[in-house]
Amino acid sequence: MENKKLPRVAYFCMEYGLESNFKLYAGGLGILAGDYLKAAKEMGLPVVGIGILWKQGYTEQHIGEDGYPYDAYRNYTRNYDFLKDTGVKVKVKIRNKDVYCKVWLVDSFDNAPLYLLDTDIPENGDRWITGQLYGWFGEERVAQEIVLGIGGVRALRALGIDVDIYHFNEGHAVLAGIELIREKMENQGMSFEEAWEATRKEIVFTTHTPVKEGNESHDLELLMYMGANNGLTIEQLAQIGGVPFNMTVAGLRLSKIANGVSKLHGQTANKMWQHIENKAPIISITNGIHRGTWVDKRITEAYKKGTGLLETHNLLKKELIDFVYKKTGVKLDADKLLIGFSRRAAPYKRSDLIFTNEKAIGEYLRDRKIQIVFSGKGHPLDDVGKEIVARIVKMTKKYPESVVFLEDYDMTIGKMLTRGADVWLNNPRRPLEASGTSGMKAAMNGVLNLSILDGWWPEACIDGVNGWQFGDGFESDNFEELDKHDAEALYDVLLNKVVPTYYNDKKKWEEMMKESIRTTFEAFSANRMLQEYYDLMYTK
Ligand SMILES: *Cc1c(COP(=O)(O)O)cnc(C)c1O
Numbered sequence: 165m166e167n168k169k170l171p172r173v174a175y176f177c178m179e180y181g182l183e184s185n186f187k188l189y190a191g192g193l194g195i196l197a198g199d200y201l202k203a204a205k206e207m208g209l210p211v212v213g214i215g216i217l218w219k220q221g222y223t224e225q226h227i228g229e230d231g232y233p234y235d236a237y238r239n240y241t242r243n244y245d246f247l248k249d250t251g252v253k254v255k256v257k258i259r260n261k262d263v264y265c266k267v268w269l270v271d272s273f274d275n276a277p278l279y280l281l282d283t284d285i286p287e288n289g290d291r292w293i294t295g296q297l298y299g300w301f302g303e304e305r306v307a308q309e310i311v312l313g314i315g316g317v318r319a320l321r322a323l324g325i326d327v328d329i330y331h332f333n334e335g336h337a338v339l340a341g342i343e344l345i346r347e348k349m350e351n352q353g354m355s356f357e358e359a360w361e362a363t364r365k366e367i368v369f370t371t372h373t374p375v376k377e378g379n380e381s382h383d384l385e386l387l388m389y390m391g392a393n394n395g396l397t398i399e400q401l402a403q404i405g406g407v408p409f410n411m412t413v414a415g416l417r418l419s420k421i422a423n424g425v426s427k428l429h430g431q432t433a434n435k436m437w438q439h440i441e442n443k444a445p446i447i448s449i450t451n452g453i454h455r456g457t458w459v460d461k462r463i464t465e466a467y468k469k470g471t472g473l474l475e476t477h478n479l480l481k482k483e484l485i486d487f488v489y490k491k492t493g494v495k496l497d498a499d500k501l502l503i504g505f506s507r508r509a510a511p512y513k514r515s516d517l518i519f520t521n522e523k524a525i526g527e528y529l530r531d532r533k534i535q536i537v538f539s540g541k542g543h544p545l546d547d548v549g550k551e552i553v554a555r556i557v558k559m560t561k562k563y564p565e566s567v568v569f570l571e572d573y574d575m576t577i578g579k580m581l582t583r584g585a586d587v588w589l590n591n592p593r594r595p596l597e598a599s600g601t602s603g604m605k606a607a608m609n610g611v612l613n614l615s616i617l618d619g620w621w622p623e624a625c626i627d628g629v630n631g632w633q634f635g636d637g638f639e640s641d642n643f644e645e646l647d648k649h650d651a652e653a654l655y656d657v658l659l660n661k662v663v664p665t666y667y668n669d670k671k672k673w674e675e676m677m678k679e680s681i682r683t684t685f686e687a688f689s690a691n692r693m694l695q696e697y698y699d700l701m702y703t704k
Contacts, residue, residue, distance in 0.1 A: 171328035176337035184575035187221030199454035203690035213278035254318035313339030335411030341418035369419035416443035452693035484584025504585030509542035509549035520651035590615035610677035630679035
């Protein structure tokens, strides 16, 4: 891309998955943001990231003696050699008190620097606003969003960075739009309507979740009390975000264009928000992954050479087996089929779908013809998610040689599983999985996807050639019916296609691995995604 003519983009996100032990991330949203910056750096694009330096990050998950997950938090130091003090502090008003945000720079991104705001400094009475990522709701969440959005814009001004486009990655950042409106009203004497219209030309918005509860909303009175209105009246707030103030609706009304994160999710989002007036058009830009982070170089080499793909895979599989052994004491069998499954423990992801009918799957697990490694955490306040984890842990006790659970899912576990498993299982309730980037990681490593046709998979799947689909895209509001249908479909494909191919036709397996890599390597890279952001959103 021609650098000089390109607009400078400020990318706002609540979380960033840059490396495993830099705990600024919870899950997919943060991994996407991290991959975005890494790709922007490599492509030489004029991008700047805005985020928060979390003191504790997201919860750490441990499995107790009782087989139930519990949460722990630890304080992180700021002793990272890539973290630099910019000397800049900006001020925001929260609950009518001044809060100072120190601005740090993650100094390893050259043309795509990441600035992180931090309230844990002596000037503040309340230093814990930037304490826990997604740890709190209500007032504390709004306080965090004031820091990210309003503080983020002020940080850009204080740093002297000129920005052409503001990209809100999910609704947490929409208060930045309120700050951009306030600036124009105060500094340029515009009316509210003029300032809103001018601000819309500068903002693009990515929405991520088709799950209703995932789209945060707040009472207008709470926002006024917190100072999130930033000088706007309660009526003006309502015009932007509705009553109550929905962060996704606000994103759609503050932006010139918005996107869903796969083709199917773009359609779903259009249906989901069709009743909203005055919203930006929602297009589809499918997520992509940063290959340097997620794809093993040895696999890519073998693929390019055209020989030794399966052997190389078996090497990575052994590394996974050692990794699992060190963590759990369970020694899996390298000659037996190994399925990987790691997902947030949310009901729609149905982590335990494969155990629906133990009669169908039990003998395979007992005979160790099928081995499964699970990982994933629920939100600390989500008891349903914890029940899901507890049910899987129970299965590890019942089938101790073939079912494993790795506690505290993080980027390291994600990396190991998406390159070392034979098959990557994904069984959400369609159409609730917006994208699903872990499947892309697997596919590019030659790990074959076995997935419901949801998120990115309908765009990539050539059934029986580069992986498998099951469920045929069936949808139903009756979850009981849907789950039954999908579980039967899973058993059918797994037991009649995947297992026989694995044990009886290694040649075909290797051919499928090759196709998996060939069909996804470019198409689902973060580079392609960034190119589309520029072509379809930033320069439009
Ligand atoms: C890739 C990744 C995700 C996102 O994967 P999904 O397919 O969206 O579930 C989440 N967490 C970690 C640690 C990852 O590596």
